[in-house]
Amino acid sequence: QSALTQPASVSGSPGQSITISCTGTSSDVGSYNLVSWYQQHPGKAPKLLIYDVSKWPSGVSNRFSGSKSGNTASLTISGLQAEDEADYYCCSYSGSSAPYVFGTGTKVTVL
Amino acid sequence: EVQLVESGGGLVQPGGSLRLSCAASGFTFTNYEMTWVRQAPGEGLQWVSYISNSGSTIYYTDSVKGRFTISRDNARNSLYLHMNSLRAGDTAIYYCATYGLGSRYYFNYWGQGTLVTVSS
Numbered sequence: 001q002s003a004l005t006q007p008a009s010v011s012g013s014p015g016q017s018i019t020i021s022c023t024g025t026s027s028d029v030g031s032y033n034l035v036s037w038y039q040q041h042p043g044k045a046p047k048l049l050i051y052d053v054s055k056w057p058s059g060v061s062n063r064f065s066g067s068k069s070g071n072t073a074s075l076t077i078s079g080l081q082a083e084d085e086a087d088y089y090c091c092s093y094s095g096s097s098a099p100y101v102f103g104t105g106t107k108v109t110v111l
Numbered sequence: 112e113v114q115l116v117e118s119g120g121g122l123v124q125p126g127g128s129l130r131l132s133c134a135a136s137g138f139t140f141t142n143y144e145m146t147w148v149r150q151a152p153g154e155g156l157q158w159v160s161y162i163s164n165s166g167s168t169i170y171y172t173d174s175v176k177g178r179f180t181i182s183r184d185n186a187r188n189s190l191y192l193h194m195n196s197l198r199a200g201d202t203a204i205y206y207c208a209t210y211g212l213g214s215r216y217y218f219n220y221w222g223q224g225t226l227v228t229v230s231s
């Protein structure tokens with residue numbers, strides 16, 4: 001099972017919006033509305049941001065939003081803040097015997 | 112407050128064994144399916160293993176099948192990962208995590224991780 005493809009880095013200025021893409025295949029992202037997104041600050045555990053493509057867990061800011069079109073899912077961060085500087089990972093259910101595939105990860109830099 | 116605390120990591124020689132533990136508190140452990148996810152140094156996240164609420168259903172990623180065993184003790188609110196025949200490629204931070212309540216399609220709560228280093 002190959003990792004989902006994400007851009008290595010994305011940057012933006014405070015207050016701007018940025019979008020991170022997550023490209024899979026018709027066997028994972030394209031087949032299921034079961035994409036989740038995680039934020040990881042250096043030396044910390046990942047934190048769930050979005051699940052089921054576009055749902056927010058309790059306590060997560062609605063500045064983070066998710067969407068999907070075909071085999072590509074996207075995470076948009078609106079009103080970029082310094083604290084958003086972190087690594088971001090997507091993950092999709094794939095229904096196979098190894099059913100969870102993560103993305104390659106994207107480093108977000110706040111300029 | 113939900114807490115997941117991993118332990119048992121360390122330095123082990125290739126071919127050796129380790130048992131990781133994850134102590135859960137602040138939630139009803141039996142309500143949640145559980146997982147192990149690992150992250151090699153400087154690399155991305157990789158799903159390792161899944162266990163159902165009762166422990167009756169288990170899955171592994173292909174690279175650890177036959178070498179790793181996931182288990183849970185619901186009476187002790189604990190999750191385990193027995194790792195045998197360890198290889199250099201198993202070097203990583205190992206995180207335990209819960210799935211969503213009633214959903215095994217995302218990872219909700221995460222521990223802080225425990226580092227496993229396989230080296231001679």
